[in-house]
Amino acid sequence: MSLLSRRSALALTAAASLPLSTAASTPPALLRAPRLKAGDTVGLISPAHATYEREPVQIATEALQALGFKVRHGQHVRARHGHLAGTDAQRVEDINRFFADDTVHGLIALTGGSGGTRILPAIDYDQIRRTPKFLGGFSDLTALVNGIHQQTGLITFHSPTALSQWNAFSVDHFKALVMQGSLPLLKNPTGELGDHLVQTGDRIQTLRPGKARGRLIGGNLAVLTAMAGSAYWPRFHGAILFLEEINEYIYRVDRMLSTLRLTGALNQVAGVVIGQFTKCEPGEGFGALTLDELFDEYFLPLNVPVYRGAMIGHIRRKFTVPVGALAEIDAAAGTLQLLEPSVV
Incomplete structure (x- = not known):
């Protein structure tokens, strides 16, 4: 060794x-x-x-x-x-x-x-x-x-x-x-109809419109909640929280969001960006809320801007998101505007 x-x-x-x-x-x-x-x-x-x-x-x-x-x-x-x-x-x-x-x-x-x-x-x-x-x-x-x-x-x-x-x-x-140290607008592409009359992929859903500024924290929901209470748990006060997940039963997603709420983290954020929750479905033999219902129950009471569907997560095309950088969320438009360079 x-x-x-x-x-x-x-x-x-x-x-x-x-x-x-x-x-x-x-x-x-x-x-x-x-x-x-x-x-x-x-x-x-x-x-x-x-x-x-x-x-x-x-x-x-x-x-x-x-x-x-x-x-x-x-x-x-x-x-x-x-x-x-x-x-x-x-x-x-x-x-x-x-x-x-x-x-x-x-x-x-x-x-x-x-x-x-x-x-x-x-x-x-x-x-x-x-x-x-x-x-x-x-x-x-x-x-x-x-x-x-x-x-x-x-x-x-x-x-x-x-x-x-x-x-x-x-x-x-x-x-x-x-x-490049640019300040890109993180926005899902629009007008990609393929063989459809309307866009069916990479759509944005606004849960609560509004704008807010804060420093970006977040990532995979399971990993983030596993850090709760430790010295490595991020600061949520005034932050823009972004979340993604894959291959978790909905009742487990419920449990993780409950952890965020119990720690007081959710009540501190200035806005929420929900990325892709890929293959997060009811478990066999389990009744479950839908993801729509779950997100409404946890995020709407916060009275902060929230949107869902950002290209963040276990997907083929994805944003690069700077953790700690200042950004502005516009939940009606479904965008994150970076407000300062992330590198020098």
């Missing part, structure tokens, strides 16, 4: 005895990473699920190279520990090593899965504050992008993973935010 691995293992062991805590009252100063540019080196990390075959790693590498980056694999990107991509110490070692390496300009996850919350205590947050870099991914990466922002103030990115479908839509949104 390397010295860094031993340090990571000791940090995880020490953190296991720490009590749960709430977010600090004073947030850290906002940090922005240098924008990525063609020719930069991106570190490929695997902080969650194991990847069992060689080809997915090769496809991910080629996709990042096609974006213009040089790619460096984490030492443990192909490691395995049960369903995880290596032990907790191995997975966090790649993250800490890349943040400390001046020749690596950003980090992106190979894929999601589960396991990110396990390594949050052993991340070197002091190093990240000294050397802020791009960090991107979605799904289970919700733990890292929110936890790291909460601990350091760094704007992180709910973005495609390296193994996502890098279609033109996803590439354009990623480049605008991460490489």
Whole structure:
């Protein structure tokens, strides 16, 4: 075991005895990473699920190279520990090593899965504050992008993973935010009728119209609620909350939203953007509310702008969303306007 691995293992062991805590009252100063540019080196990390075959790693590498980056694999990107991509110490070692390496300009996850919350205590947050870099991914990466922002103030990115479908839509949104430092309007495309009289896909539903400004937090609902009560739980006061989910029975979605409400998080937000809840259906043998009913019951009483259907989540075309950046929601239009650059 390397010295860094031993340090990571000791940090995880020490953190296991720490009590749960709430977010600090004073947030850290906002940090922005240098924008990525063609020719930069991106570190490929695997902080969650194991990847069992060689080809997915090769496809991910080629996709990042096609974006213009040089790619460096984490030492443990192909490691395995049960369903995880290596032990907790191995997975966090790649993250800490890349943040400390001046020749690596950003980090992106190979894929999601589960396991990110396990390594949050052993991340070197002091190093990240000294050397802020791009960090991107979605799904289970919700733990890292929110936890790291909460601990350091760094704007992180709910973005495609390296193994996502890098279609033109996803590439354009990623480049605008991460490489160009633009202030894009995150808005679903309209007028895509296909062979229909009206648009049937990527539609927006306004639950409560209105505009509000706040800093973006959120991501995958299951992962976000799993962080409740910890030091990595984001600040919800005045925030624009965005949520997505996949493969959860509706009664479980109900339970997770109830957790958000019980913690007081929902009552603090300035607005809500509901992304895609893909394959979230009633479980076999269970009666259930519909998602429409569930969202109405939890979000309408908040009396803040809310819309549903944003292109965020486990879908082919997706936005890149900067966690911690200031944005304005317009729920009637179904849009998020970024109000400040997410990188420098």
